[in-house]
Amino acid sequence: MTKPSTADDCQILQSYHAYYPVPTAAALWCGVPPKTIETLLQEAEPIEDGIFHHPEIACLDERCRVIHEAIEQDQLPCGRLGNGQLLHSQDPVPRAMRTIQRRDFKDWIEREFPADKPSLLFDAVERQRRSGISVETFLALKAEHDRLEKQLIKQKRRCKRLQGQKKSLKAHCHQLEEAQQHRPLGERAETTYLNIIAALMELLLPSPGDSSPAPRFRRQADVIEALLARHEGKPGLSQRTLQAKLAAANQRFRAS
Incomplete structure (x- = not known):
């Protein structure tokens, strides 16, 4: 009707x-x-x-x-x-x-x-x-404008969400980097470092029965004293730490 x-x-x-x-x-x-x-x-x-x-x-x-x-x-x-x-x-x-x-x-x-x-x-x-x-043309153009405007709003929200995810990932990477820096050495890595230290000590100190020219240092204590004099206050270079590390290096090097 x-x-x-x-x-x-x-x-x-x-x-x-x-x-x-x-x-x-x-x-x-x-x-x-x-x-x-x-x-x-x-x-x-x-x-x-x-x-x-x-x-x-x-x-x-x-x-x-x-x-x-x-x-x-x-x-x-x-x-x-x-x-x-x-x-x-x-x-x-x-x-x-x-x-x-x-x-x-x-x-x-x-x-x-x-x-x-x-x-x-x-x-x-x-x-x-x-x-x-x-x-009719105006209404069609207006409908297309409204559709594009809604799409733009949607994309802006998505962009904002992605920016938040990027920020979170960046913070997570920073945490991983810090954790990696403070991660304790593995046994293999520690052995490598100690062997290098011991090998350097052999170059600096005289060996029993060695007729090579006199080295710069005659005792391990001289090496420690020289290190402390040149690098006073450096982290990890206290007299006690150096004595312990050099002793461990010598022991590990002789046992390998």
């Missing part, structure tokens, strides 16, 4: 065929509510034929002038006192008697002033639409 017409539908049809005197059309274009137009126009001051000025309505006089010029240049059809018959410049109508149809007025504004569409004459879709673009 067809849905019955509503009062709003009737108002739309009535406004479609509505006629406005030029000052009324100019006031609507200025955004003046219909209920206050008559009162404000009665207060307006006529400054030229068919052109009015009101201190509370910005650009009322300019819009009156532009509308009259459009009528006189056959850009905007007009009638005489709203009788429905459209006249042209060949049939001049006194400015005070000119009336313009709502739909013609809207078409002219959309064509000549597409960025200046008042909400009292144009709905939200009409205000966003540009000349040469149909409603």
Whole structure:
């Protein structure tokens, strides 16, 4: 069953065929509510034929002038006192008697002033639409825009999540590096280091029965004393530690 017409539908049809005197059309274009137009126009001051000025309505006089010029240049059809018959410049109508149809007025504004569409004459879709673009095209473009905007929001969230994961991985790597630095030596690595130490000690100290030229140091204590003198305060180079490590190195080296 067809849905019955509503009062709003009737108002739309009535406004479609509505006629406005030029000052009324100019006031609507200025955004003046219909209920206050008559009162404000009665207060307006006529400054030229068919052109009015009101201190509370910005650009009322300019819009009156532009509308009259459009009528006189056959850009905007007009009638005489709203009788429905459209006249042209060949049939001049006194400015005070000119009336313009709502739909013609809207078409002219959309064509000549597409960025200046008042909400009292144009709905939200009409205000966003540009000349040469149909409603269907506009709605399709808007749907695509909304889809891309949702996709952008989704990608921003994903990027933020990945940045958080990157930060966590970086912190984890830092922890692993610190743990690796403080990790105790394995038995094989410790044996290697101790063997190197012992081999160096053999080069520095004389061996029993060796007739080679006299080495720089004759005793292990001399090596420790020289190390302490040159590297005082270095971590791991205390006298006690050096004695223990060198003894362990000699013992491990002889046993290998």
